[in-house]
Amino acid sequence: MNKRIRIKDIAKVAGVSKGTVDRVLHNRGNVSTKARDKVIAAMEKLEYEPNVIASALASKKSWQIAVLIPGHEGDPFWEQPLEGIHRAVKTLRDYGVQIDYYPFRDADPEHFRSLGQRILRTPYDALLVAPSFARESHELLDHCDAKGLKYVEINTLLERETSCFLAYIGQDSYASGVLAAKLLNFEMSPGATAIILHLEKEVYNARHLLDKQAGFEDFFNKQAEKHIHVVQESYGDIQDLTGTECFIREMLAKYPATQGIFVSTSKLFRVVPAIKKYQQKPVSLIGFDLIEQNLAYLASGDISFLINQNPYKQGFLGMMNLFNHLVLKRDIQRLQFLPLDVVMRENVRYYVEEEYEKMHIVI
Amino acid sequence: MNKRIRIKDIAKVAGVSKGTVDRVLHNRGNVSTKARDKVIAAMEKLEYEPNVIASALASKKSWQIAVLIPGHEGDPFWEQPLEGIHRAVKTLRDYGVQIDYYPFRDADPEHFRSLGQRILRTPYDALLVAPSFARESHELLDHCDAKGLKYVEINTLLERETSCFLAYIGQDSYASGVLAAKLLNFEMSPGATAIILHLEKEVYNARHLLDKQAGFEDFFNKQAEKHIHVVQESYGDIQDLTGTECFIREMLAKYPATQGIFVSTSKLFRVVPAIKKYQQKPVSLIGFDLIEQNLAYLASGDISFLINQNPYKQGFLGMMNLFNHLVLKRDIQRLQFLPLDVVMRENVRYYVEEEYEKMHIVI
DNA sequence: ATTTGGTCTGTGCCCGTACACAGAGTAAAG
DNA sequence: CTTTACTCTGTGTACGGGCACAGACCAAAT
Numbered sequence: 001m002n003k004r005i006r007i008k009d010i011a012k013v014a015g016v017s018k019g020t021v022d023r024v025l026h027n028r029g030n031v032s033t034k035a036r037d038k039v040i041a042a043m044e045k046l047e048y049e050p051n052v053i054a055s056a057l058a059s060k061k062s063w064q065i066a067v068l069i070p071g072h073e074g075d076p077f078w079e080q081p082l083e084g085i086h087r088a089v090k091t092l093r094d095y096g097v098q099i100d101y102y103p104f105r106d107a108d109p110e111h112f113r114s115l116g117q118r119i120l121r122t123p124y125d126a127l128l129v130a131p132s133f134a135r136e137s138h139e140l141l142d143h144c145d146a147k148g149l150k151y152v153e154i155n156t157l158l159e160r161e162t163s164c165f166l167a168y169i170g171q172d173s174y175a176s177g178v179l180a181a182k183l184l185n186f187e188m189s190p191g192a193t194a195i196i197l198h199l200e201k202e203v204y205n206a207r208h209l210l211d212k213q214a215g216f217e218d219f220f221n222k223q224a225e226k227h228i229h230v231v232q233e234s235y236g237d238i239q240d241l242t243g244t245e246c247f248i249r250e251m252l253a254k255y256p257a258t259q260g261i262f263v264s265t266s267k268l269f270r271v272v273p274a275i276k277k278y279q280q281k282p283v284s285l286i287g288f289d290l291i292e293q294n295l296a297y298l299a300s301g302d303i304s305f306l307i308n309q310n311p312y313k314q315g316f317l318g319m320m321n322l323f324n325h326l327v328l329k330r331d332i333q334r335l336q337f338l339p340l341d342v343v344m345r346e347n348v349r350y351y352v353e354e355e356y357e358k359m360h361i362v363i
Numbered sequence: 364m365n366k367r368i369r370i371k372d373i374a375k376v377a378g379v380s381k382g383t384v385d386r387v388l389h390n391r392g393n394v395s396t397k398a399r400d401k402v403i404a405a406m407e408k409l410e411y412e413p414n415v416i417a418s419a420l421a422s423k424k425s426w427q428i429a430v431l432i433p434g435h436e437g438d439p440f441w442e443q444p445l446e447g448i449h450r451a452v453k454t455l456r457d458y459g460v461q462i463d464y465y466p467f468r469d470a471d472p473e474h475f476r477s478l479g480q481r482i483l484r485t486p487y488d489a490l491l492v493a494p495s496f497a498r499e500s501h502e503l504l505d506h507c508d509a510k511g512l513k514y515v516e517i518n519t520l521l522e523r524e525t526s527c528f529l530a531y532i533g534q535d536s537y538a539s540g541v542l543a544a545k546l547l548n549f550e551m552s553p554g555a556t557a558i559i560l561h562l563e564k565e566v567y568n569a570r571h572l573l574d575k576q577a578g579f580e581d582f583f584n585k586q587a588e589k590h591i592h593v594v595q596e597s598y599g600d601i602q603d604l605t606g607t608e609c610f611i612r613e614m615l616a617k618y619p620a621t622q623g624i625f626v627s628t629s630k631l632f633r634v635v636p637a638i639k640k641y642q643q644k645p646v647s648l649i650g651f652d653l654i655e656q657n658l659a660y661l662a663s664g665d666i667s668f669l670i671n672q673n674p675y676k677q678g679f680l681g682m683m684n685l686f687n688h689l690v691l692k693r694d695i696q697r698l699q700f701l702p703l704d705v706v707m708r709e710n711v712r713y714y715v716e717e718e719y720e721k722m723h724i725v726i
Numbered sequence: 727a728t729t730t731g732g733t734c735t736g737t738g739c740c741c742g743t744a745c746a747c748a749g750a751g752t753a754a755a756g
Numbered sequence: 757c758t759t760t761a762c763t764c765t766g767t768g769t770a771c772g773g774g775c776a777c778a779g780a781c782c783a784a785a786t
Contacts (some may be wrong), residue, residue, distance in 0.1 A: 006741095006743085016765075017767075017768055019744095019745085019765065019767075019768095020764085025743095026744085030764055031763095031765085032764060035764080051420075051422045053419045053741075053743095054742035054743045054771095056739070057742080057743075057744095057772070057773095058743040058745085059743080059744065060744080060771075093367075094415055094416045121579070172713070174711065175709070175712075175713070179710050182707070198778060276752095287512055298654075338713070339704065339714055341704060342710070346538070346545050346582075347703045347705070349538075350535070350700055351702055370773060371773095380736075382735065382736055383734085383736080384734090385773075385775080391775090392732065394735085395732095395735090398735080413772095413773080414772055416772080417741095417771070417773045418773055419773095420740095420743095420772080421740075421772075421775080422773080422774060422775095423741075423774080500772080509783090688731055699742085726750065
């Protein structure tokens, strides 16, 4: 019985035409204050809520969105956010949402910068970005702020107080470091050494890695009973197989009491063979992301834990949040931390077989 | 440029009117085989995909769905699925989705049965059910199958091979038992006792509890190194506070080597005070669900782990799957196991502050 | 030959919002 | 008093698919 209130109903109650109601609703101007007041009163009285469907059908606007994230040649992790983005766009097609994909090369800030400049030259409605390189990203986003181009960040959080920063969707990097430490701690004995290993170049320019390290160190420093010794190492040239093997051998020789290793990215699988080769005593390994190679080592027992950063959701929700803001004009939350899923042999399949989730669309 | 194909376009190519195309699309009959063939040929050639928005706007059909789940007076757990259902319905309102809520009393199969009969007498388009009582649920669902009333199950899986069984959304109970065992095992020493405790009446009639127990026992039986002794206990009358305390005291006296207790439902918090009172040595507790009381004990360190069964998602996705099947005529997956999230002090806030998730709608 | 009953097909309005356009009204300028 | 410029308001159509209805067509019955 409670029939849905329509624009027509408001017009009748306010004693104006639906055109005038529409102008009030969309702040299109050219409305006398008298008419506006009557319309607003009628709207409040009738508790009008717009019909999203009719609105979407009538609107012929289209939304161009630039997507600036790492390509997945360098890192298979990035397949998943892209998949999430595509799934979102597919279901939003009727709403006129379209994307241009700008994949930048892993570990190549210059490439990031040049793609960013191309994006700035094109008239986009919004930007979805993974701001991997702190310096270059701030530079790009400063330009966005100046131009009024709104953006959503995924995977790496660069906190910005501007109005063009719509939202961040991704993990809380500090907390993921704490979690990794707590999990490793289960399998370590007093006095042992825990290594945090960054397999990246220019770690100082990657905010999320520094945050993970801080969390990891803080846990062990606060938890004093076991006296775990925490050290940090980094190695950027993992394409070079023999170099990587050498580095691991020397690292393990340097810390003979090592009982746990935390790799701060998805690239743990790249060093597992070398660790197995050169480490005599048992060692617990923990890393990020459920990519194929990591999962194989989880299944074989070589990796103890993987922390799932929900990459698919990062892309999917990133897109959906842009849609909610731009098209549906809804408020969106600025900081959206995704769950840090603890994945082990026993529960891994629920994270891998998440196809069910991909069948759905978030509006 | 690649303009969206409309019914009008197909009609033009096939040399018929859009009315005929519509009849073919919806199998409404009254179409000559000649016309049908032409339309189908045109559709395949043009790769028609319906415009969901326009379709939803034009259709004035409404969908009546019965929701038969436990009320949350007996168990706060059930607030969350209900919230998920409401959120889904709210966003689907424009699509004409409406629900009737039939909360049944915890531990009252007769109430379940009588509500089920009322539902069968009303002309619903579908049913969303938590089949807590095996016997009574099979009885109800047999009637649904006979009547052609389609249903989605949440939280407890009753496997049925019929075509009216659309989907199950919830945890894999066996796997959650295995997981609980693995987690407890971290904190137990060799030769200790692990208790699985059911705080329910009629455990034999609750399939998911039996499955959890099987998983729990299997883990410890297969993992032989520590020689953990597994025992099972159950107590149904937790409303009776002194009785519960008595029961716990006797149980702990009976198993002096207890180092871990696994409560198979969300009701762990009900026995924590008694356990603290009567257990001298350290004991690890694990249970289900992030309800307020459990979270307080997780924060204070009395509970080691909680396994999140994603109750909100059970309701939300259950509703969304019905919507996808009924309204959008999409295929849905029959078994949809939700992730078993391992929640500890370190990552709890990401599961509690999941408001971001509730802002969205899955179509 | 006309009527009847049935199958098949096209036309046109409906849904609720967006927006273009035309027209009314008013005030200032000539 | 007329013209011009501007603000304000109502009308009408588009959006794409659902669906009712009218009517065309054909075969069988009267």
